[in-house]
Structures are given as C-alpha cells and as structure tokens.
Amino acid sequence: xxxxxxxxxVYDEVILVLRGVSIEVPEGEIVTLLGPNGAGKSTTLxxxxxxxxxxxxxxxxxxxxxxxxxxxxxxxEEIVRKGVFQVMEGRRIIExxxxxxxxxxxxYTRKAGRSEIEDDIEMVFSYFPRLKERTGLAGYLSGGEQxxxxxxxxxxxxxxxxxxxxxxxxxxxxxxxxxxHIIRSINQEQGITMILVEQNANMALRHASYGYIMxxxxxxxxxxxxxxxxNEDVKxxxxxxxxxxxxxFKNLKSYKRRKRWI
Amino acid sequence: xxxxxxxxxxxxGAIVGTLYGVVAMCFVLIYKSTQVVNFAQGEFLLIGAWVCxxxxxxxxxxxxxxxxxxxxFMFFFGVLLQLVVLRPMIGEPxxxxxxxxxGLSIFFQASMSWIFGVFVKPFPQIFETESxxxxxxxxxxxxxxSMIISVIIMxxxxxxxxxxxxxxxxxxxxxxxxxxxxxxxSVQKAFALSWAISAMVSALAxxxxxxxxxxxxxxxxxxxxxxxxxxxxxLDSIVGAIAxxxxxxxxxxxxxxxxxxxxxxxxxxxxxxxxILVIILMIKPYGLFGTKDIERI
Numbered sequence: 001x002x003x004x005x006x007x008x009x010v011y012d013e014v015i016l017v018l019r020g021v022s023i024e025v026p027e028g029e030i031v032t033l034l035g036p037n038g039a040g041k042s043t044t045l046x047x048x049x050x051x052x053x054x055x056x057x058x059x060x061x062x063x064x065x066x067x068x069x070x071x072x073x074x075x076x077e078e079i080v081r082k083g084v085f086q087v088m089e090g091r092r093i094i095e096x097x098x099x100x101x102x103x104x105x106x107x108y109t110r111k112a113g114r115s116e117i118e119d120d121i122e123m124v125f126s127y128f129p130r131l132k133e134r135t136g137l138a139g140y141l142s143g144g145e146q147x148x149x150x151x152x153x154x155x156x157x158x159x160x161x162x163x164x165x166x167x168x169x170x171x172x173x174x175x176x177x178x179x180x181h182i183i184r185s186i187n188q189e190q191g192i193t194m195i196l197v198e199q200n201a202n203m204a205l206r207h208a209s210y211g212y213i214m215x216x217x218x219x220x221x222x223x224x225x226x227x228x229x230x231n232e233d234v235k236x237x238x239x240x241x242x243x244x245x246x247x248x249f250k251n252l253k254s255y256k257r258r259k260r261w262i
Numbered sequence: 263x264x265x266x267x268x269x270x271x272x273x274x275g276a277i278v279g280t281l282y283g284v285v286a287m288c289f290v291l292i293y294k295s296t297q298v299v300n301f302a303q304g305e306f307l308l309i310g311a312w313v314c315x316x317x318x319x320x321x322x323x324x325x326x327x328x329x330x331x332x333x334x335f336m337f338f339f340g341v342l343l344q345l346v347v348l349r350p351m352i353g354e355p356x357x358x359x360x361x362x363x364x365g366l367s368i369f370f371q372a373s374m375s376w377i378f379g380v381f382v383k384p385f386p387q388i389f390e391t392e393s394x395x396x397x398x399x400x401x402x403x404x405x406x407x408s409m410i411i412s413v414i415i416m417x418x419x420x421x422x423x424x425x426x427x428x429x430x431x432x433x434x435x436x437x438x439x440x441x442x443x444x445x446x447x448s449v450q451k452a453f454a455l456s457w458a459i460s461a462m463v464s465a466l467a468x469x470x471x472x473x474x475x476x477x478x479x480x481x482x483x484x485x486x487x488x489x490x491x492x493x494x495x496x497l498d499s500i501v502g503a504i505a506x507x508x509x510x511x512x513x514x515x516x517x518x519x520x521x522x523x524x525x526x527x528x529x530x531x532x533x534x535x536x537x538i539l540v541i542i543l544m545i546k547p548y549g550l551f552g553t554k555d556i557e558r559i
Binding site for chain 2: 049050051054055075076077080081085086088092093094095096097101104105106108109153157
C-alpha cells in the first residue's frame, strides 16, 4: 500500500536527517517504527504526510508511493485528500474548540453531508465513550482524553493510512493499555492501515505485525513481530531484560552498554 | 445639565461604536489568522467607499447593484493583496510586515487622492428621508441602516466561525498552522480568505460612513480609531473587538459632551479614547478579552 524507497531527508538544505530509509506497509496491517530519540522516526512520518515542508525539510532522494502514486514532496493537504492522515506527536488538538468542533474539523477534506458527519461523530464516540461527556473546550481535557480526541479526529477523515506519532507519550501505563487496545480495534474494524511510531517498544511490538528499528537516520533492523520479539538485541535494548550476564550487578555498574548496530 | 444633547451623543456613540466594532473585528480577523498587524485597515474603508461612489455617481448604477459589486470587488481585492503583497512576506520578521502595511496604507491613501481628488464628495441620496426619529431623537437613516447591517455582520461572523466548514478551518489555522495542514486545510487559502472577508466587511463600513459624512480621505482615520478599540478588547478576541468598538464610540461622544458643557478645551473627542486606552492597558495589559492560554498543570 505504501512504500518508502530509500529516501533521504534534508532540513534547511544542509542538515541530513534520514539517509536511505525504506519502509514497506502492507494494507490492513499495523507497522511499527521504533528507535531512540532523534533517530528520525517522526521525520519519516512527516516525509510521508508532507508536513516536512512546514519545517523547511525536503525529500532529496528516493521516493514515496502510496497506492501506486508518487507522493513525495507533495503538499500536505493533497496527501490528506489521498487518504494519509498523521496524528502528530503531542496530541496537538485545537484547544480553544470543543470536542465536537475538533471532530468536525477532522472531516474537513471530505465532501460529506451533515447527517453523515453526525453519524461518524457517533461512531468515534462509540470507540471513545468518555469524550461524549466532555462538552467544554478541548484544552481542558486530560492528556489521555486529548490523545483519544486526536485519534478520533483522524478517524473522521476516513483515512486509508493513519500515521500515529507516539500515542503513548505522557500517558499513565493503564491509559497506554487502553489507547493501544482502541488503536488495535480501529485497525481491525475500520480496516485502517497504520504506521505506529513509539518509544514504548513493548506495547508497540505487541500490537504490530511488522517492525522497523531506526537509529541515527537509518533502518538498522526490521522483521516480523515474532522475529523482533525474539531478537536478543531488541530484547536487551528495547524490551528490557534480555541476556543473562546483564543481570550481574558487576556489569551493570561498570558501564552502560550501548548497542552499535553496524 | 443638557440631557437632550447627552442622549443624542450617546445614541450617536453607540452607532459609531458598532461601526468601530465591525472594523475592529476585521482587523482582529487578519491579526488572529495571519499574525499581521494591518495598518492599512482604514484604507479598506476608503477604497470601498470610493469604489461604491464611483459606481453610483460615475456609472450611474442604482445602489442595490453598485453596492454588491463593491463588495465583490473588495473580496477579490483582499485576495489579490494577500497573494501578491503579503504571501512573499510569510516567515519574515513581524517588523518588516508592519512596515509593509504602513507602506500600503500610505500608497492607497495617495492613490485614492490621486484618482478621486482631495475634496469631500457626497454620496447620492439613497434613502427617501434623511433621518428618522427614535425615542424622540433624530437619527440619520444611514446610521439606522448601519446599525442593522453591523448586527447582521456580527451574527454572521458568529455563525461563520462557529458552524461553517471554512470558519472552523480558519480558526484551526489561527490556532496552529501545522495542525491545520495535517488536517488537510490549505493555510494559504485560509490566509487569502481572511484578507478577503476583512476587506469586504471594512468596505461595507466605509460605504455606510461615506453615506453620512461624504467620501474623503478622512475615512481612513477610522483605521486609526480602531486601534484603541482593538487593543482595549484584546488583540485577538472578536468579541473584545466589538465591545472595544462600542466603548470607544461611547467614550468619544461622552468626552465630547463633557468638553462642550464644562471643560471647553476642544477636540477631547479625538483624544479621550487614547487616554482611556493607556489607563486600561496599565491595569489589564492583555486587554479586556485577550486570550488567556489554557495551560494544564
């Protein structure tokens, strides 16, 4: 459905952020993108959704195709219309609007009648029942509710591909579980393909069918869910636990082992 | 105490105040969605009034044809201005943009004087009667019309920003441009639309004032009067702009009353709003209705 072929992204015409990233997203699946801070995960998403432009970034090499159509360096609003919707990091809901107004904005690109949009709002509420009770401004919602609203807003656009940038950021462990559960059921019931960028590798790998691990602008490892879950290095550096020797107190305190992938 | 004069002046103040409110609203619209302080707001009134005057007097069109054409013209004028002059300025420092709008203001004023001359030209008679009597006070028909139109515009604005798709999109753009883009909103279209609406509605106010006072470059003085109104209300609040406009209008006329009855210093009418502005800003630096950011702790 989506294929990113060996792209290179440059910010401000000098800063090279991504160097040859390739990702393949099959229809209907959840694919996750893991990696430490500054690895280029968000940049990859923005390259796909076209939001790179508003940050003076550009795809300088390689290409991105969605449903067989070339979309690299297109305008963000065009890409949304084609069915790719990014839920940005940090929720980014419109704080001085109500929940309903935020949801209606999500459907901005659709040519739908009033009643159809009402139905879709109800559909979103069926996934996030607690949003229905919130009638005030969205800025007053709790962090978890704001994240739910951000995802609900994305659903309103009826995208074919949803790009989720750290939906677990700043949420309590219980809420993370809830949000991921809902993401999974949206994926299955609405048939929306997803790319999931996460710091919480454990959660992400449990729900995704395929994963990529990025480090300093490159993909260093990829594999199916089981492959990654059973990979010793992934276990040690992303999932915690891992090899036996690591548990020795002596090794732990001497120095913090850092993984070099290449 | 001369109650009749006071009453007259206050009614006058309320009417002029709502007009200030409408123009202030247009100013806020541009500031809120594009972060441009538009010093050429008063010139929108001027251009609108001259275009309408030219259509009625030079081309002899009836008012109900000439007026909509004026509005349509101003709509595209706003879009064009945004496209040609202001779009290249996106991302430039705010001071450059301010200099640019001051330049535009001077340019438009000069070109209007060049085309239409510097003398006051009266509008052709549009209403049968010059004035109507409300509660025993003589009020100009044009002012009654302006009051009605202003209220319609305000309700229209409310509806537009609360319920229409384009209005919501413009609010989203004002809040966060990147988020707006991620929702599929074209930020450039939203910018153009806010200039277009602002120019169009300002022109409407310009025509109304022109009908009463005649058309001359004095109209652009409205643009300066709008500043105390806008700052009083809080730079980014549309409700504040209306309230600020009303307060300034009333204050002006009340100052006029005090001046003519007691102080006899002359011209307090013009200065009073700015004194009040200074005082209010000392107490409430964000204006009466300025945005209080929602912050979760």
